[in-house]
Amino acid sequence: MKTSMPSRYYCYIAGVLLLFALFAITGTTLSKIITNLDTLSAQLQAESSLQDASNFASSDPVLLINRTQSAISDWMMYSTLLICILLMLFSIPFTLQHYKTFSEIRRANIRLNNQAATLRATHKTIDNMLEDIIHEKKQAARTSEINARLAAIINSAEDAIFSLNMAGFITTANEAAIRIFGENCEGKLFLNLFPPPVAPKLKALLATTAEQNSGSTIDINVEKKKQRIDLSLTISPIHSENQEIIGFSVIAKDVSDTKLEEERFRLAVEAAPNAMIMINSQGNIVLINSEAEAMFGYSREELFGKPIHQLVPASLRPLHNLYVQNYLEAPDRRKMGYESNDLQGQRKDGELFPIEVGLTPITVDKETYIISSIVDISERLQQQRALKNLNVELRRKNQEMEQFIYAVSHDLKAPLVTIAGFANRLKSAADFAQKENHIHKLDRIIANVRSMESLLQDLLHLSRIIKRDLAKTWVDTNATLRNVLDSLEGDIKKKNAQIEIDGALPRIYAQESLLFQCLQNIISNALKYSKPDVAPVVKIFAAYEPGHSGVRICDNGIGIAEQHQERIFNVFERLNPEAGEGSGVGLSIVKTIIEKHSGRLSVESAVGHGTTFTILFPDMK
Secondary structure (H helix, E strand, O other), X not given: OOOOOOHHHHHHHHHHXXXXXXXXXXXXXXXXXXXXXXXXXXXXXXXXXOOOHHHHOOOOHHHXXXXXXXXXXXXXXXXXXXXXXXXXXXXXXXXXXXXXXXXXHHHHHHHHHHHHHHXXXXXXXXXXXXXXXXXXXXXXXXXXXXHHHHHHHHHHOOOEEEEEEOOOXXXXXXXXXXXXXXXXXXXXXXXXXXXXXXXXXXXXXXXXXXXXXXXXXXXXXXXXXXXXXEEEEEEEEEEOOOOOEEEEEEEEEEOHHHHXXXXXXXXXXXXXXXXXXXXXXXXXXXXXXXXXXXXXXXXXXXXXXXXXXXXXXXXXXXXXXXXXXXXXXXXXXXXXXXXXXXXXXXXXXXXXXXXEEEEEEEEEOXXXXXEEEEEEOHHHHHHHHHHHHHHHHHHHHHHHHHHXXXXXXXXXXXXXXXXXXXXXXXXXXXXXXXXXXXXXXXXXXXXXXXXXXXXXXXXXXXXHHHHOOOOOEEEEHHHHHHHHHHHOHHHHHHHOOEEEEEOOOOEEEEOHHHHHHHHHHHHHHHHHOOOOOXXXXXXXXXXXXXXXXXXXXXXXXXXXOHHHOXXXXXXXXXXXXXXXXXXXXXXXXXXXXXXXXXXXXXXXXXOOOOEEEEEEEEOOO
């Protein structure tokens, strides 16, 4: 804001400047006059010193000069004072006006500053209003987007979703409601969607929801198009900004499939051959089948909702509760056990009985349940005890048999050696040398003695195999087979036999010495029981079955009739005694070795077409 100065101010300034100029010129002139008077006074004083002072007393020029100087000085002083007064007179209105002007300027500046502050505040307010308007627009757009998404979610939901006013009329309904109830529900009374027996319950539930200001759930069923639909209704209050109830929201979930699955599950539990009990996370029974009723002597009504430890002996209940709690922290499928103690159940009459329990966790609606499969093992334990006693008896019988075999072999060996010795001495006697029939009889005696010795040796060997513990290792079957063929080299050459090995044989997890005996006995039998005038051919292959590896040995011998194929593994069983020498224990030893390894032994044969033996050993696990 600019202000122009009045013209009188310029007059005042011009007058003041003029007075200053006049005062300056007058002062300068008077100063020169005083200077000249000072010079004149000095000269007069010099002259007066030469004359008599009395002559100049009346007309002393110096005195006049001094008076003149004094008058001039007085004039200058008064003029200066006058000028100052005039200046003051001139300056006072100017100063007052100037002060007034500056005061107005200051007040104007203050007003301008206040106006500027007001404008800044107004501008800030306008900016804030603009930001609020922009935020509200964004919020409105976001709310609109959220509402659109919410509407899309509600319409795409599989559950029927309603909003009701306080009178119970439907204000909005999604597409699932139309699909479930088969009609457009908006504007209709909610209770009219359900059959008459259900409507009073829903009306009471709406009243309870409004009264308690909390949600509630009810399971009902309706019939649409001659089809029953099971629904789970969840009713919740809708609040205004003042937290007043202005209506209700209803979610109707179709639980028909769930109910069907529950029914199927219940029927499956009911049809289970074992006792089945299901408990919740609090340890209370929620499901029980008829087998469990029969096992424990309780009815369903007596057990439903009761703690599971009611079926456990009182002494084990604290441990049982702790076990259930620990199991729920890390549920998995496993058997139940209390360390080394046997599990026991308690019937209604207090009788205790041994049980075996399998636990399976399931999750339904985010809640964990435990299904217990319970088996009464009283009979099994009795069988186990009987089997244990039988094993003890068999072990005792085996020991007696081993002692008998050892005694028989030991006691018979000495007489056999004596008989063989006497027979050899008789053969070498001079009086027997010329009697051929006697020599032949002695040879028969010696041959029978040797056969008996072989038989006793095989019996001892068989008893040792039965008694001996296995020392399994991974065996190179190819190397073991080479050792077997080396041991049978004489018989192979004697029979002019041909041994064919087709490919590499597998490594077998077994005791090597016993595998050696199996291969040796089978190949030896193939050489013994060959066809007359036909060179034996023995083919050896690798054999595999799931979880097993072994050897298959085929020959072109005389073969075995199908009805006799099981007999060849019996002790002392020889189907063709004339076909070759032997004790009849070899294949019994093979069978014992395979059984001791938990392996498999099979034979395929036909008379005149040879025989195939297959021995299989389980792979190491």
